[in-house]
Amino acid sequence: MLERIHLKIIHAVHEHGSLTAAAKELCVTQSALSHTIRKLEANLGTEIWVRDGRSLRLTQAGLYLLNIANRALPLLVSAEERLKQIALGERGTLKIGMECHPCYQWLLKVVAPFLESWSDVDVDVIQKFQFGGVGALLDYEIDLLVTPDPYYKTGLVFEPVFDYEQVLVVPTDHALTSLQYATAEDLRDQVLFTYPVEKDRLDIYAQFLNPAQVIPKQHKTVETTDIMLQMVACGRGVAALPRWLAEEYCTKLPLSVVRLGEDGIAKQIYLGRREGDSNIDYLTAFIETARSYNHPTGIVNK
Known part of the structure; x- marks a missing residue:
């Protein structure tokens, strides 16, 4: 059975290039790490990596699992953080992805009044998803996507706000x-x-x-x-x-x-969200704040 530790090992080995460095990062012995992967390979019936001189090279199966690891591990970390926040009665962090260079200045003006109204919610703006934010939204890596070019997909809602x-x-x-x-x-x-x-x-x-x-x-x-x-x-x-x-x-x-x-x-600026998140109060409040944002030139969105 594929487990989280397998994905962490594959990711660590790919990042550091050796079993020794990966074992050090994961705080396990090299032999334990090798044994875990050999057991996984036996269960799957295929090799995860092969020796290429002194380094390891991922096989086709290994590359596939690396892709899964890159997507799943951040999602699991985010889920754990969110569950801890819920357990402590906290609302957590609103993660906003940017798909628009000039929209960043606009966003800053929306964030300020939102933070004043929602003292128990933090905001994190992530720009590494530029021009690929829909995938991040579907994978729960972000909660809102700022974009001038909505990409309508099942499970997502894009609302014009400006x-x-x-x-x-x-x-x-x-x-x-x-x-x-x-x-x-x-x-x-x-x-x-x-x-x-x-x-x-x-x-x-x-x-x-x-x-x-x-x-x-x-x-x-x-x-x-x-x-x-x-x-x-x-x-x-x-x-x-x-x-x-x-x-x-x-x-x-x-x-x-x-x-x-x-x-x-x-043109219009849109905020994209997951369809199932319509009941999250602070997310809905952010969208409403964006809609009512008073533009510096005096133009107010209606």
């Missing part, structure tokens, strides 16, 4: 500031800065450039909003961001905002 417009950010002396709106053709000779995301998940491409079959002169990726807009302010290129975020930076840097197309690009 409307915004995607706009073009340019230097204040840029030629495009004289226009009512920019066309895709206007970006053909521009250097475009974006976050390091696949192009098909960037609104500026999917909803603006690609339909017009326009490719900007150059596309550069920047990890952080601050550096990206410093580059734009210095005349190195242009960028596409939510209007609310762009206008905040316009008060700090010599930047201007230009609408993308005559009708603009309308």
Whole structure:
């Protein structure tokens, strides 16, 4: 029978590369560790790993179990922590996964009033799930997923909580500031800065450039909003961001905002949750707080 210790051993050996190091981490003898895996291999009728010189190499069965270990072990740890919190009468931690670079600044403004109202609930923001958060939500690694692009799947619910417009950010002396709106053709000779995301998940491409079959002169990726807009302010290129975020930076840097197309690009921030979690009071309260968040420019969600 496959047990938790087997997954811990496989994970530890993969992480450290040897039985000796894995045994030390797990506080067992090397011989006990070897005996446990040999017994598992006998029960399964297949090898978990084979010797490759001085190191161990996982077999196909071992790689499969490693994948299970990577998913199951964090889930078990999380479950144990949650059960301990329940036993102590605590509500625990609300774990939020991010699938949106600029949404982080928006989230910070929602977290503050939530923490004031829910003193017995902590918040943990996890960004390692960027562009893969649905799996983390289904695996109970996070409780909420912040995303502008909901992926509807059985067992999940995505609720729109914030409307915004995607706009073009340019230097204040840029030629495009004289226009009512920019066309895709206007970006053909521009250097475009974006976050390091696949192009098909960037609104500026999917909803603006690609339909017009326009490719900007150059596309550069920047990890952080601050550096990206410093580059734009210095005349190195242009960028596409939510209007609310762009206008905040316009008060700090010599930047201007230009609408993308005559009708603009309308977007929403969604909070994704598991369908069965609708009865968790603090989770529901966070969603309601996000909906009623008073935007810095004075726009209030209804």
